[in-house]
Amino acid sequence: MENHKQGEKEQGELTIFKARELISSNILLSVTAVAIWLGPIHFVVFSIIFSLLFLSFSKCLLVFGLLLLLAFVPIDDDNKLGRRFCGFICRHACSYFPVTLHVEDINALHPDRAYVFGYEPHSVWPIGVVALADHTGFLPLPKAKGPC
DSSP: OHHHHHHHHHHSOOEEEEHHHHSOOOHHHHHHHHHHHHHHHHHHHHHHHHHHHHSOHHHHHHHHHHHHHHHTOOOOTTOHHHHHHHHHHHHHHHHHTTOEEEESOGGGOOTTSOOOOOOSSGGGHHHHHHHHSTTTOSSOOTTOOOOO
C-alpha cells in the first residue's frame, strides 16, 4: 500500500500557480477590474432604489424595463472584444486577490473533457471561478465556464 501511494505521487507532480507572480498588474488595473466585475450588481441595486424613491411611476417602469431587457440580451461567446474584455477582468481580478492554485497532476486534465470543481467555503466561489476561467490562462481547459 505504501509503495502504491508513493508511485501516485511520482506520477502526478504538484503544480502551483500564483496569480501575483504570473500576472503582472498594478493596483490601479486590479481595482478597476474588480470594480467592473462587481460594480454592475451595485449599480442595478442603486438604480432600483433610486427609481422607486425619486422617479415617477412611468419612469420607474422604464428603468425596470431597461434592466429587464439588459438581463435577457443574448451573450455571444465568440465576440472578440468581449473575450478581450473578459480576459482583462479575469487576469487583473486574480492579481487583486491572493489567488494560489494547487494542481496535483496537471497532465491528468484533458482539454477535451468537462470538469466539475468544488469550493469550500462557498463564499470563495466567485473568486475561484474567475481563477479557473480559460481567460485567466492558469489551466488549459477551454470548456471551463465562468462568470465572464
